[in-house]
Amino acid sequence: MPKIAVTRWIPDEAVRVLESVGEVAVSPADRPLTPEELREFVSGSAAVVSMLHDRIDSTVAEAAGPGLKVVANVAVGYDNVDVAAMTERGVVVANTPGVLTDATADLTFGLLLALTRRLGEGERLVRSGRPWSFHLGFLLGSGLQGTTLGIVGLGQIGRAVAERAAAFGMRIVYSGRSRKADFAGEFVPFEEVLRRSDFVSLHCPLTPDTRHLIDAAALRAMKPGAYLVNTTRGPVVDESALADALEAGEIAGAALDVFEAEPDVEPRLLGRENVVLTPHLGSATVETRTAMAVLAARNVASVLAGAEPLTEVSA
Ligand code: GLV
Ligand code: GLV
Numbered sequence: 216m217p218k219i220a221v222t223r224w225i226p227d228e229a230v231r232v233l234e235s236v237g238e239v240a241v242s243p244a245d246r247p248l249t250p251e252e253l254r255e256f257v258s259g260s261a262a263v264v265s266m267l268h269d270r271i272d273s274t275v276a277e278a279a280g281p282g283l284k285v286v287a288n289v290a291v292g293y294d295n296v297d298v299a300a301m302t303e304r305g306v307v308v309a310n311t312p313g314v315l316t317d318a319t320a321d322l323t324f325g326l327l328l329a330l331t332r333r334l335g336e337g338e339r340l341v342r343s344g345r346p347w348s349f350h351l352g353f354l355l356g357s358g359l360q361g362t363t364l365g366i367v368g369l370g371q372i373g374r375a376v377a378e379r380a381a382a383f384g385m386r387i388v389y390s391g392r393s394r395k396a397d398f399a400g401e402f403v404p405f406e407e408v409l410r411r412s413d414f415v416s417l418h419c420p421l422t423p424d425t426r427h428l429i430d431a432a433a434l435r436a437m438k439p440g441a442y443l444v445n446t447t448r449g450p451v452v453d454e455s456a457l458a459d460a461l462e463a464g465e466i467a468g469a470a471l472d473v474f475e476a477e478p479d480v481e482p483r484l485l486g487r488e489n490v491v492l493t494p495h496l497g498s499a500t501v502e503t504r505t506a507m508a509v510l511a512a513r514n515v516a517s518v519l520a521g522a523e524p525l526t527e528v529s530a
Pocket of ligand 2: 367368369370390391392393418419420
């Protein structure tokens with residue numbers, strides 16, 4: 216039986232799919248493996264089921280050995296995988312698109328509402344035991360209706376966010392590589408998304424082109440009353456520039472579910488009331504995480520059976 220290395224816990228349903236095609240080893244560590252541990256762990260594997268915190272590069276492929284056929288990343292994003300290096304070795308790379316679209320779009324709205332209705336601030340106040348009482352001017356936020364949502368990167372998740380935004384009565388502008396003929400929002404240059412939006416929500420993948428897409432200049436281009444929401448990958452935002460912009464009052468607030476040096480967070484963000492911080496929860500529902508792991512396992516099963524993967528990515 217071919218060896219299948221799973222770099223961290225996955226739901227049983229997915230383990231069972233893998234067990235039908237190989238001998239499964241799941242890392243027992245309740246943390247990401249170090250690069251050395253990862254190389255040792257994958258040694259002799261035909262398949263690696265990887266997490267977004269694993270850096271899968273040529274050294275990992277080399278450590279796995281010439282029998283490596285497939286890397287199945289349990290995430291839609293695959294910036295952690297050197298796809299070109301895998302392709303060069305004939306190793307198939309797969310991700311998990313589609314199954315986490317709704318969960319991530321839902322969380323995006325949770326963050327939008329947390330920002331505009333000051334949920335974190337209110338929660339901290341109640342827990343603090345400090346006195347408070349209802350009054351007409353107490354912890355006022357702002358509504359979403361009639362505001363403009365700017366979507367950066369109109370993939371499946373961006374579209375699902377747009378559907379929700381329509382239900383909240385928001386206008387939609389979007390930027391990306393191309394206009395989508397079947398989508399009702401207004402396609403505008405990235406700079407115009409920044410200039411016009413009350414909320415800028417990031418849904419582009421992390422690539423060399425999108426690293427620090429939100430830098431000091433981009434933040435300055437946003438409206439002073441605007442909010443930034445990041446549920447994609449931390450390095451799309453220059454976190455230090457974001458802290459500067461918040462300190463200078465250049466934007467109204469930000470919600471981050473992902474971080475530049477995850478799990479570390481720019482310390483200047485931690486004490487700010489107008490910042491919402493969540494620990495990479497975009498896809499974190501039982502159903503979604505199970506579906507992601509099962510899809511990754513099916514990708515492995517297909518490739519090891521000599522068939523096409525279900526959701527392959529290419530460099
Ligand atoms: C999660 O962040 C993913 O890319 O699936
Ligand atoms: C670019 O960000 C795109 O998704 O088109």
